[in-house]
Amino acid sequence: MTPQNFYKGQARFLVSVDCVILGFIGNDIKLLTFRRKIEPNVGGLSLLGGFVYEDETIDEAANRVVSALTGLDNVYMDQVGAYGNLDRDPGERVISVVYYALISIDDYKNSIISASDSQWVNLDRAEELIFDHKQMVDDAITQLRQQAALFPIGFNLLPERFTLTQLQTLYESIYAEKLDKRNFRKKILSMNILERLDEKDKINSKRGAYYFVFNKEKYEEMLRRGSSFSI
Amino acid sequence: MTPQNFYKGQARFLVSVDCVILGFIGNDIKLLTFRRKIEPNVGGLSLLGGFVYEDETIDEAANRVVSALTGLDNVYMDQVGAYGNLDRDPGERVISVVYYALISIDDYKNSIISASDSQWVNLDRAEELIFDHKQMVDDAITQLRQQAALFPIGFNLLPERFTLTQLQTLYESIYAEKLDKRNFRKKILSMNILERLDEKDKINSKRGAYYFVFNKEKYEEMLRRGSSFSI
DNA sequence: TCAAAAGTGTTCTTTCTACACCCATGG
DNA sequence: CCATGGGTGTAGAAAGAACACTTTTGA
Numbered sequence A, B: 001m002t003p004q005n006f007y008k009g010q011a012r013f014l015v016s017v018d019c020v021i022l023g024f025i026g027n028d029i030k031l032l033t034f035r036r037k038i039e040p041n042v043g044g045l046s047l048l049g050g051f052v053y054e055d056e057t058i059d060e061a062a063n064r065v066v067s068a069l070t071g072l073d074n075v076y077m078d079q080v081g082a083y084g085n086l087d088r089d090p091g092e093r094v095i096s097v098v099y100y101a102l103i104s105i106d107d108y109k110n111s112i113i114s115a116s117d118s119q120w121v122n123l124d125r126a127e128e129l130i131f132d133h134k135q136m137v138d139d140a141i142t143q144l145r146q147q148a149a150l151f152p153i154g155f156n157l158l159p160e161r162f163t164l165t166q167l168q169t170l171y172e173s174i175y176a177e178k179l180d181k182r183n184f185r186k187k188i189l190s191m192n193i194l195e196r197l198d199e200k201d202k203i204n205s206k207r208g209a210y211y212f213v214f215n216k217e218k219y220e221e222m223l224r225r226g227s228s229f230s231i
Numbered sequence C: 001t002c003a004a005a006a007g008t009g010t011t012c013t014t015t016c017t018a019c020a021c022c023c024a025t026g027g
Numbered sequence D: 001c002c003a004t005g006g007g008t009g010t011a012g013a014a015a016g017a018a019c020a021c022t023t024t025t026g027a
Helices: A005-008 A058-070 A105-110 A123-128 A132-151 A164-176 A182-191 A216-224 B003-007 B058-070 B103-108 B123-128 B133-150 B164-175 B181-190 B216-224
Strands: A012-025 A027-036 A048-049 A076-083 A092-105 A119-122 A194-201 A210-216 B012-025 B028-035 B048-051 B076-083 B094-103 B119-122 B194-201 B210-213
Touching: A005 A164, A012 A058, A012 A076, A012 A105, A012 A132, A012 B003, A027 A164, A048 A058, A058 A076, A058 A092, A076 B076, A092 A132, A119 A123, A119 B164, A123 A132, A132 A194, A164 A182, A164 A210, B012 B058, B012 B076, B012 B103, B012 B133, B028 B123, B028 B164, B048 B058, B058 B076, B058 B094, B076 B133, B094 B103, B094 B133, B119 B123, B123 B133, B133 B164, B164 B181, B164 B210
Parallel strands: A012 A092, B012 B094
Antiparallel strands: A012 A027, A012 A048, A012 B012, A027 A119, A076 A092, A194 A210, B012 B028, B012 B048, B028 B119, B076 B094, B194 B210
């Protein structure tokens, strides 16, 4: 069979990306949501999405969509999967590829956009999302939990410098469970991937808490030692 | 904006599924491969694939493609992800959604098809696969390892009845590492999800080894106890 | 001076790892 | 009778879980 015959006549699909954009605000993981601007479901709570263009990869589309909105580059993203139910978008059949994105609220505040009709909401409000977006969020969180336990990706949600209390609160928020302070510190410090600065955060306590930074070189050295990240 | 304006004029894509079909044959995980029948790359070693139709979900397409080939229904499948590089298929741009499928060689042998131009190969031969199919296999195996460690999906690769030695060999093959016999048995049996039959397999040894079956009810009871699968 | 968050070790429990011999049977 | 794979327990090491008090300092 010639390629002409083979490829021709096959159905073609609209393909979009939907982004589960997560930030760590206050003491909680929050989801960046939008108000849908077009029918159907105008005004419905929605993930950030957009169609994939002819001349870009799916990853590029996801990056473009997130960058356009947040003004940020080099956002950490991970693909969750493809969603292709027939009626998932009541407007027309659209196959959507979902990503989660982790952004540091600091970067976001400094970013150009941040205005528009976007809104940070708690994860329990995912109930209100349109179409299959709640399912997408659920799947993204499940994947984030797995990944965050095995790789040092959580730092993408924190400012460059953070305290151990912040770090612990972040993981508590990701896993939705309390962690023991002493055990947590013992574990994270024993990995030797954090560098303690001399400066202290005096905002959250009178005494002040040391700032730490994640050190990528130390992390890679840990891997070379045959050890691996685990929280 | 009206939906007409919004959806219209967007690029549309060919969307395919590619299936990493895995079987446990002899003492190894093998990959079911095919010889590509069309240009470009006629005759190249390939995964089983097919285009998604207008009126089916992506999951349905994957099931259809696997069923058509193997004659099997209810094959265990899990989505790996969407692959959308611009030139991944040199014939034309195609976005492909990858699944891995676990099939029991017993079922396969009883299936109608099994002939055709298919071939079971060792995983190291994934090197020879066309396009980005090697990457797909690598990603599928990575995901299988994660899933098989946490959920009782390995049994899909075994016949209904199996010996503990077979089960151990299966996991050794999935993880590509030797496991300690006594520790393995202790762990799997302590979960109380297997049922020992009175019959023995006398094919692989003179003494004979007890057959076991996976018991789904026992597994669910284990979950209810708050325990979880782990190998 | 006191409220509020930071910081710090030890014990116990559980899980993991390493390891070697006897058993049953068909040929 | 013996070669082959089947089956079994224990002890030491490592990791995980539980737990409470002292320190610092700005208000």
